[in-house]
Amino acid sequence: MWTKNGANTLAPVLRRIGEVIPTDCVNKRLIIDDKSTDKTRQIAGSFGWQVIPNEGNGISDGANTALQHVETDYFASFEQDLFLSRDWWHKIPLYFSDPKVAIASGIRFDYYPAAVKKIQEYTAEKYKVEDRPGRFFPYVKTLDNTIYRTRAIRRIGGFPKLPMSVGVDHALSQRIHQSAMLWKVDYKIHSIHLRQGLREEFEHNYWYGRHSNELQLTLFRKNAEVRSLMIRVLLSPLRGMDIALRKNTPQAIYIYPLIRLHFLRGVLDSRRVT
Numbered sequence: 001m002w003t004k005n006g007a008n009t010l011a012p013v014l015r016r017i018g019e020v021i022p023t024d025c026v027n028k029r030l031i032i033d034d035k036s037t038d039k040t041r042q043i044a045g046s047f048g049w050q051v052i053p054n055e056g057n058g059i060s061d062g063a064n065t066a067l068q069h070v071e072t073d074y075f076a077s078f079e080q081d082l083f084l085s086r087d088w089w090h091k092i093p094l095y096f097s098d099p100k101v102a103i104a105s106g107i108r109f110d111y112y113p114a115a116v117k118k119i120q121e122y123t124a125e126k127y128k129v130e131d132r133p134g135r136f137f138p139y140v141k142t143l144d145n146t147i148y149r150t151r152a153i154r155r156i157g158g159f160p161k162l163p164m165s166v167g168v169d170h171a172l173s174q175r176i177h178q179s180a181m182l183w184k185v186d187y188k189i190h191s192i193h194l195r196q197g198l199r200e201e202f203e204h205n206y207w208y209g210r211h212s213n214e215l216q217l218t219l220f221r222k223n224a225e226v227r228s229l230m231i232r233v234l235l236s237p238l239r240g241m242d243i244a245l246r247k248n249t250p251q252a253i254y255i256y257p258l259i260r261l262h263f264l265r266g267v268l269d270s271r272r273v274t
Contacts, residue, residue, distance in 0.1 A: 002062030004034040006080030009194045014047040032062040058165035079144035083192040095184040102152035102181035106189030115251035167215040202262045209266020236260040
């Protein structure tokens with residue numbers, strides 16, 4: 001697990017991991033900490049996790065710092081605000097009976113507000129139908145409740161090194177596909193993302209938008225297409241209506257367009273010349 005000032009959620013997260021994964025199946029419990037200034041390290045230590053400083057900054061460096069300490073054929077990664085599904089350990093390891101599988105994970109949804117959870121469920125159901133190897137979908141292929149085949153990850157050079165802390169999962173999905181391996185997602189295993197509310201969801205989408213253009217340039221050598229993003233914002237009330245009807249969530253009519261708008265605003269702000 002990589003952490004940065006995660007004290008608000010870390011105790012219940014670590015307690016749940018300890019309940020879900022049998023102790024005799026664990027070799028090491030590692031927290032890679034990114035200069036936390038709260039009680040993250042103390043909490044980690046109280047649950048028996050070894051705290052190691054991040055050798056760089058952000059998720060890419062944190063994941064690769066952890067990889068140096070892996071001694072087993074498989075390892076798992078979790079985020080500091082991910083409340084693990086109780087079924088996770090019974091289902092996810094089974095995917096590795098297929099030698100082509102390099103990564104396996106469940107999916108996660110925000111717990112609050114309920115309307116955001118319903119929007120994410122709608123998204124996951126849509127992408128489950130469209131999912132193809134090498135594609136990346138939000139809320140689906142993530143690093144927050146994930147098991148890896150160690151040899152496969154080391155064969156591709158570890159976790160992708162990106163200049164920003166977004167898109168590591170996207171880049172890793174591409175790299176796995178290019179290496180003719182598989183990332184399997186179990187759409188029935190639902191973990192909980194402990195976000196604090198609607199404002200935090202908007203801030204997260206704005207933050208992702210701020211880095212979207214940089215991510216596009218890094219992965220695809222092209223800028224984010226602002227015109228297509230604007231069209232998506234204009235059409236988002238229709239999608240919000242569809243979500244509201246399918247998921248019986250009237251709030252989606254205005255929440256989904258606001259999510260798309262915050263993402264677009266982040267993209268536009270990243271391009272402003274100051």
